[in-house]
Amino acid sequence: MEAMELNWILDRLIEDGADYAEVRMHRTEALEVVLKNGIAEPPEYGEARGVAIRVLCGGALGFSSTNAPDRESILAAGEKALRSAKAISGFSKKVSLSEESAHRADWSVEHKMLPTEVETGDVTELLKRVDNAITGVGGVSFPNRLLVLGGSVEEKEYVNSEGTQIRSLVPRVAGYFILTAFEAGCGSLQRIVQIGESGGWERIRAICPEDLAREESEGMAKILKEGKAIPSGKYDLVVGGEVSGIIAHEACGHPQEADRIMGREAAQAGESYLKPAMLGRKIGSSSVNISDDPTLPNSYGFYLYDDEGVAARKKALLREGRVNEFLHGRETAHDLGTWSNAAMRASSYAREPIVRMSNTFVEPGDFHLEELIEGVSDGVYIKSFQEWNIDDLRWNNRYVGLEAYRIERGKLTIPVKAPVIEATTGVIFSSIDAVGNDLIFKAATCGKGQPEQGVPVWTGGPSMRLRGMLLRSR
DSSP states (O other), X not given: OOOOOOHHHHHHHHHTTOSEEEEEEEEEEEXXXXXXXXXXXXXXXXXXXXXXXXXXXXXXXXXXXXXXXXXXXXXXXXHHHHHHHHHHTTTSOOOOOOOOOOOEEEEEXXXXXXXXXXXXXXXXXXXXXXXXXXXXOXXXXXXXXXXXXXXXXXXXXXXXXXXXXXXXXXXXXXXXXXXXXXXXXXXXXXXXXXXXXXXXXXXXXXXXXXXXXXXXXXXXXXXXXXXXXXXXXXXXXXXXXXHHHHHHXXXXXXXXXXXXXXXXXXXXXXXXXXXXXXXXXXXXXXXXXXXXXXXXXXXXXXXXXXXXXXXXXXXXXXXXXXXXXXXXOHHHHHHTTSOOOSOEEOSSTTSOOEEOOSEEEEOOOSBOHXXXXXXXXXXXXXXXXXXXXXXXXSOEEEXXXXXXXEEETTEEEEEEOOEEEEEEHHHHHHHEEEEBSOOEEEEEEEXXXXXXXXXXXXXXXXXXXXXXXXXEEO
């Protein structure tokens, strides 16, 4: 994306009465290569490019965008945003922004080959090897296999009237597999596996999609053929990093988004069990530490500055079971008397930035997985999940295991079919008595907002042990 001179529109908006203005040139290019049941489909290319403008005038925010990045269209979008702010000034909640340092930066994620420039034939050949790894798993059939692999390049140029100027380029390798396993007399089982990292196409070697697909397929086959339902009751649980990661994302990350806490998302993505005065509130055991960190190298949710030009940093959401800090943009930070921690992201030029997670994870502990299992006399190990659900307040949770096994006298025994965890966030976090050292991350697309915005994130965590959890079979 060629650099554009955008300061002229800032000057014009300030001259016309804006108290603050920001402009974001935002371009995303994407490539997807598809293999369906072993048959290649036409590659899919996509590109979205435009300019977003946000202004603050008389205590009201106005937003507008255009996909025609010429001076006339940019000026029209800026004037529309300013008119919108002026029209609601005095009728809406008064908006103020936290005071933040101005930054000048030009950064990019290291890469050798952009994921959008890879030869599609090479990707198709890789997907065929992935498909062979799946169908080569014995014992069950995989009649439906949708394999998608490719990547994107996201470029931004951001300026605001306080002197911040940021340029960035983030390539990402991404894809997903939707697999259905079937065996006569046993039924079917479906699994969705998403992969994603920031970096060039060479990151595909670190992802190892063939090995990943084979491991997932073997787990599905074992559970489908041998899985047994367990009686409902209280059990000690050990959950794998995939499960602890989705719990961290859904039961900690989302409710600690300050716009939810302040009520803005109530009619859109939901509310939160947390209130502004609950910083420091203990909601879990001292073993629970959860963070959000956009600066993790090669992470799917990687960035160094958010879409308000604030420098990114690691956020300590829960520390020793206590609520430590919320996820903030400049508006919520001002309202709660603090500073932004760079959590504002927009999925495209046509969307305003809102408070988002990046890479949210349970911090690792000191235990080996074997030690966690050895400490359970009667329980279940849930390595991965197939389904989750949570209420709008992010308090009542439901997680359905996929690959799971009984634990008897500290040993893994028979496979368990679809164990269901149903508990409140407080019960889950308070039941954790030990955390493993085997931290892993999984790619996901986090949805939020109205219109909905999907942004790349990692969920992550180590294995964890939970005592006395109510469990049942689906």
